[in-house]
Structure formats: C-alpha cells, structure tokens
Amino acid sequence: MTFDKITMDHGSGGKLTLELIENIFKANAGLDSAILGDIAFTTDSHSITPLFFRGGDIGKLSVSGTMNDLLCVGAKPMYLSSAFIMEEGFLISDLKKIVQSMLSEAKSANVEIVCGDTKVIESNKGFYVNTSAIGKIIRPIDGSKIKEGDKIIATGNIGEHGFAILNERENLQLTSHLASDCAELTGLILPIIESDLEIHWMRDPTRGGLAMCLNELCYKRDFGVEVFEELVPISQEVLSISEMLGIEPYYSANEGKMVIVVPPKDASKILDLLHKHPLGKNASLIGEITKDHPQKVLLNLSYGTKRLLSMPIVEKMPRIC
C-alpha cells in the first residue's frame, strides 16, 4: 500500500505500522527488543488520552511496556531511562503522580531508573513519555525455533486495556468495572525465563490486540496459527462492551499480557508456573502452530466453523448503530 502522508492508522499497531517499520525505517519488525550479545535494549514512546485511566496512567504504562518488551526476548530488566516532553501549563501535581507511578512500577520490576530528560513545548501540544531500558539476557528468545505443533499460551484475559481506554476517552460510560490490565510482568515471566523450560517466542499483544500479535507471529513465516475461540480467556465485562461497540476483543489492546509459544512437552509446566502468579491466574493454552495455512491465523469457532483472524489494517470503529 502506498501513502503520501502518515495517517492515524500508521500508528495503530496494525499492518500499516508494520509496513512503516519495514519500508521506511528499513528495520526488522520481528523483535520487540534488540539482542546485543548478552544484553537486550529497547525503547518506546508513549502518548495516551486520557493520561490517567482506570488501572493506570501514562507513567505506569511507559515503564511496564518497556519492561515487557525486554522480557519478550528473554531478558531480565535492569536499568531504565526516561524522557518527558511536556506542554507548558502542565500541572506539577499531575507530573508528580506520573513520576510516582513510574517509580513504583520500576520498583516492582526491580529496575533502577538511571537517567532522564525533560523538554517543554507550547501549551496544548500534549504530554509524552519515552522510556528506554536495558536488560540482561538470561537466554535469547528470537522465534527461530518455532515448530509445527508448538502450543500458544495467553497469560490472561484479553482486550481489557483497549476497551477501558475507549470507554473513558469517549465517555461511553458503558461499564464501570472495566480497568486497564496495564502491568509489568517481570514477576510472572522472569521465573519462566530462568527455568529450564523451552520457550520459542514471546510477545506482549499491545496495539492491534491478540489478532495483530498472532499475525505477527506467522508474518512471512512458513507456518500459520490456529486459535480456539473457546479457549481464549475473556472476561464478561470485555465480552459485553465488545458486543455493545461491535468490536471483537481480539482486536482490543492489552498492556499486561504475554503470548508465549512453547513446545508441547513444556506447555503444561509453563501453564502451572503462570497459574501460580496472580497476573497469570487466567493463563490458558489458546492454540497452536500449524503448517496447513502459512501466514494465516485461523479462529476455530465453538460451532465447528472456522474463520480468519485477519491482521488489522485500520483501527476498529464502534458501529454507527
């Protein structure tokens, strides 16, 4: 697809984001962090409206997202840098709150914030946080070992962040209980990385949701993915808001979940480990790797029918009526 201008869809984490990375930045979209010998390095910028939401804020999000990216490649998060771009007039009290939640998130991941930067821009131009981090590779996980028959695990209920934000941002007032799942997953994932169980791939299904994450898993590869609708963990809250908006939970963002590809022999042991941690109590085996339909993600519906879980191209819109 060719465009002469950046559109919002280029930032939605779907197919266009992927194309931007490949065609303009000429970078490899394959991994969330770079593996540099025995260290992993990653960076992420954050802009979100509203800045404070049920379940978190931009500070918590910026730290947790970066930690989770390091975990994806098999690294233990160690040090973090942060940079703020703030509009003139921004409340110091709000900034304090944001910094406070960054600190507590970093503390829970046992990570030190070692440097930072601030810039102030004209009023009404927004508030942005960049975080970069390095971690120590415990063992590199790069997707090269994925095999037919490998099992796919989701560490918890999907779709919560995206719907919680939409609900608050647009003031839809559809549900009062839904909160973002925003969380750093060191406590959940590090024990698995440090165990002797095999892990073939890991990715946090953020923008574009589970659907995008699974499509990336088989993007340009010689295998495809099968997922079983009945096995995908989804909360009642998310199901009902999804019905009301006409957007499926598979396409809604997550900020505290991981998708893990493991060989069949280790799947149940990894599930056991996940279930022990509060953030992994709903972990479930949701599907597997297949050679039958390379590069495609098929969803097996409970009625015995099948359909595609396509790679999102444009951001999903609530239906008009």
Added chain:
Amino acid sequence: MQWSKFKDKDLVLSLAHGIKQKAKKFDRLRIMHVCGTHENAIARYALRDLLPNNIKLLAGPGCPVCVTSSKDIDAIINYGIKNDCTILTFGDMLRVKGSAYSLLSASKLGLYVKMVYGLDEAIYYAKQAKKDAIFFSVGFETTAAPVASIIKSVNLPENLSFFSVHKYTPNGVLELLKAGKLNIDALILPGHASIVSGLAPYEKVASSFNLPCVAAGFEPVDVLGAILMIINQLEDNICKVENEYERLLNYEGNKLAQKALNDIFDITDSIWRGLGIIKNSGFEFKKTYNYLNAKLKFNIPFSDSYTEEQKGCRCAEVILGTIEPPQCPMYAKICNPHNPVGPCMVSDEGTCRNWWEVKGDI
C-alpha cells in the same frame, strides 16, 4: 470463555440441524437480511457454513454507510471547503468516497473534518468551534431517532446544523421490492431498527410480496432461529411478520422514538447509493426546523453530474444480493479496508468488509 445463552453451542448446533432437515424440501431458498450488524454476526461466527447449500443467506442494503450516496458526500465536501466549516461525522463515514474524494482525503483540499462517536460529541465540538459546524447525520431509524430526541431536548449551539442522509428501512425495502430489484424468498428484519419502527410497517412487505418476514436479534441463535421460523412459515405456506427478538422488540416499536422522529423529520424521497432515488425512504427536517437543515440554511448546491459509483465497483450488486463480494473483480486485489474502492469495504457493517475480514483474499 463464557458466552451468553444466545451464543450457546448446543442450541446453535441443534438449530442448524433443524434447518438442514427441513430445508431438504426446498430446491433453493434465498433469504435476505437488511442489517449490517446481521452481516457482521453472520461473518464473524461463519454462520453460512452451518447452512445447507440450498439456503443462500444474502446481505441486503443494510449498512447506513454503504447506502449513503456519493452525491451527498460530494455536496458536503464542496460546501465544507468553500465555506470553511467543520464537518462532524462518524468514523466509518470518513473513508467513503464521493465521486472523487472521501471526507478524509478531501482534508488535503482543505476540508476540516472531525470524527465523532455521536451527536453529543458533535455538539461539544461545535460549542468550542468558532466557525460553522455541520453534522453529517447518517444512519437508519436507529440513529435518526436519537438524533431527533437530542435535537428536541437540548440547546444546540447556533453554529451547528445538520445534513440529514438518514434512511427509513421499511420503506426502502418495500420500494426495492416494488421495483422488482430483490429476487428473494424471505426477509430477516433488522432487530435494532425495528425496535424503533415496530413491525407494523413490514405487514405490507409480507402480504404484498408473499415474503415471510422475521425480525431477529444479532446473536447466532437469533439468526438461525429466524431462518428456522422462516422455513416453518414456508412449509405451512404462510407469509407473515414474526418476532424472534421478543426480548427487546415489541410489535408497536418505540412510541417515544417514533414521536421524536415525527416531530423533527418528514419522510421524503432519498437517494440510496447505487440504487437511485427511493420513494419515501429518507428523513428530512420538517419546515419548522429549516434553521437546522444545513442543505437549506447554506443552500448547499448539488451537482447534477456525478458518478454514483467508483468505476468497476460492484457495490450496488452486492447490496442487492445479486453477487457475493469475491465476485467483484476488485475484491481483495485493489479494494481492501485501507483502500476501499466502494463503500461496502469501508464500514464494519459493509458486506465486502465483513467478508474480507473473516475470509481474506479467497
């Protein structure tokens, strides 16, 4: 994951089985639904795959975005650019092309558009904007009714007016049948829209055209249940209006919503994309509300020369159920959700879009 009882697996499978058994008596049944949300449910749960081959489930003109005429889109774009006013509308509407531009692509010509989730938000923006704002008001009675009641109940900012392209489903269907444009054996009526209109307006459809009509909800059990009710009618040789969606829909419809619609709008002729002018199928502001009617307030000029469809796009046939999306040569090749050639690929309720998302480039 735990689904509602209207998604219940055993129930769905037993309905599918019942349909298969009973359908054996018929050579071929063409059942049309006229609601984008139905198409979305059917595609999402791959319900067509549960039906026997002799039952064709067709998607009719059920998506408000798909039936919005390019003439209306052209008009609002031209007006907005010339007079530097803000156009407010739903996200899906932004990507549909007029004869040359969509609202979104017209922003490079200087059009200022803002996506909103509803009229409330449009009012909010208009209040903040200094210039004129026009709400491009799209949708069937389901969306027209809330627009009408908001207009009645709140103080609108003076700079806000409306460009109504609202459509009225029952009359749209009736006129298409009269014109012989629909080759079908039965109709699944739209649950949401019928909550407003009630079922009485469909009596004529059932009786004059011998069509079993069943209003249905949007879950798999609803859709299959409606198909079974239709087959039962055909078996007994009756054609009447039935209600599968009793949990939310009653025969009379929503009197308050009907009153709001009647207070604000007149029923007028309306252009449906690809289908031309359909008599008595649109909602236009009553004279007393001329001051809200952007078309009059600003004397928005309509050009006579306009192409209704993009070249080669076969949306009109898709909307009438005469072809399925993959039969359009552009489908998935040139036309996809990011580059929708025709409107049916734009909205989540559009037939081509629904096919593309769950079937891909087959």
